[in-house]
Amino acid sequence: MTDLNSEFITSLYDDDFKKMIIQLLSETDLNDNERIHKLVEYLAQEKVE
């Protein structure tokens, strides 16, 4: 099931990285530190320059 609010905010962005940020922010069982680590992992995985 999807949160309509987060879905709406996510829908505002076409950029995957931004979408991921919104998605992580909507996951209430994560804290901000964990979110940052996940974002870093994502960027590392994507080999973003």
Add this chain to the structure above:
Amino acid sequence: MIEYNYTFFRDEGDEVRPYHPRYPLKFFNVADLNGNSSTGKSTLMNLIALAFYGSDDPTLSAALRNRVKYLDENQKVTLDFKVEMSTSEGNRLKSHVVKKLDGNGHMLPTEITAYEIDASGNERRIFKEGFRKKYRLIYDIPDDPTKRLLHSIEEIQKAQKDYTDRIIGLKKTASLIEEEIRKSKDPAAIEEYNAKLVKLNEELERTQNTVNVAETTVKELRKLQYAKKIKTITDEIDRLKRLKTTTDKQNRKINTDNKKAESEYRIALTKLNVANTALFQTYRDCYEKMKIIKDLGEIDPIPIDYWFSFNQKIDLSPKDIPEDFVPITNTLIESVERAGKKYKSDNDENKYALLTSLMNILKDYSQKNESIEILQTTTDSIYSELKKELNVISQKVKKSQDYQNAQKSLEECIKKAMNAHQAFVSVPKKPEEQDKIEPGEDIKDKLEAEEKSLTRTVTESSKYGVNATNYYTILDNAQKTAVLLPYLQMDSYQLPTAIRQLENDIRDGESAINGKDGLKSRIAIITNRLEELEKSKEHPLFKYRKYVEKIIKTLDTIQKDLSTKNGILSKFVNTQGVATNLTPNPEQKEYLNRVWKNLGKRLNHIRFIDTEYEITEVNLITSEITTTTGKTIKIFDMGTGESQNAYLLNVLRSNQESCIIAMFDECENMDYNLRMGIRQELISLYDSGHLLLGLTASHGKNEAPRVEEFHGTK
């Protein structure tokens, strides 16, 4: 199930009136309270809302929030309310609300104690923030459809603001991590700082050396300068002293010479006077003899007589020739000339010459200004001529013994005259007195000033170890000191300039070393930083620091973007209505289209007339609902029931992650089918474990209070 109970007292002035539940104390999670007014439907809903922190829940409408707040803050209401409810999966939530007076009759703050209990029976207290993260309290009254849709817009705005807040929080965390990374151990930075430190230390050493050399040079140059100064002053003192000595000596000699010359002069003058006296005496004697010659009748007696008379008349002293001597003499000369003419006409030229010579002597004497000098130059020839003439005469008057005697006497006179003449020759000119060279006050003053200057300079120079006895050694040594060689040729103007330049160099160097941003300060900063880096621990995200930067930048972009989007939404749709007169630009239009689509998703389905439609978007500017079948429904064409249905479904579906406590009051305007549609949604949520309570309230028609339960599959 939900179980509850309460005691509720309201101070109504004349009495404290109790209120008790009139509906069953336990019923199924999805239910409808049906009863007349004042049966406690709204009271139960208000108490449930209060028990789960609804008195300041911003998602509730202001009217309902005030109702809950009234219970919370009213000083005339005391209560004790307990409620417990469970999900289909066995998770439970309970709360106990106590509002009471203290011993003095003052109202104490409301105490809310809520707990969540998992399926295994583990109990954990839950506070407001935790509750709102995990649960969602929905308490509403369906009414005007347009207003309700606008509330959905508000919800979108709140969501945007909520995400903006989350973005800000995440950005703050990212910034803290970035700061931690910055302070963490960075081998490359350590290497870089070490290299910088080496360079700075080298520069410090170089600069310090330059300063040291300059300081030494300045010190030596100061010594040199003082030594030179002392030498100059000493030389000047010596010169003045020598000058004074020489002057004194010369003056003594001049004095002696002057005195000697004066003395000699006076002697000479005396001799001259004597000689003159003798000379004039000789003349007088001569004229006596001339008288004898006259008596012999050889010479015209007239001028002789005249001279004789003159000779008797005046005293021919060289010291006091009378002022009328010249006219007298001129008269005599005229007489002699007249007599001479006679001799001349008689061809007695010798006599004429003799008289002429005598007249010339007188004439010379008449020219007092030429004085003795003229006498000196003429006497020789005069006497020579006189002697010659007398010899001639003597030849003519040989026969006369008297004449011979006269001649003899005359010769003696001539001899005396010659002696006198010799005396004239030996008399020096009066010496001109040599000017004395006085030592003069200026030399004394100069000497005194120079000596004072020497004392002062020696005092000043003592700190450089220069004094009046060692300056020569210092000057000698300077010649052997390589660093001083370029300065030795400088004059007294160039050297101070060079010293000032060196002192400037020293100041610049010291500033470069000790200044605010000087080398030492920079070295200290880098050393501290290095120490910090050495002490610091490695950060797990160190090698991903660029990613952290990117995250921060992206979060910043999203934050600004959401803020802009909220601005757009506020511009076109707000609680005052919809700005249908404005035309959005392409960017605004794109965003608003996403909003309309999201509204469609939130509504999902509507029942219009007898048909159920799936919605794709709700455009508030055109006031149109577009369905998946392509049908366009004007919002204002929808009845109240459809609107309520659409709104309530929107509310229930807007956040499907939280566990919901939903209460809808005053649902009597909804028709049966629509109401059942809502209940079906509530049952569906309960079955999926996302609903704790789905309670509706409808105004009954003279019916006793009752609860209608709607069971799902579980």
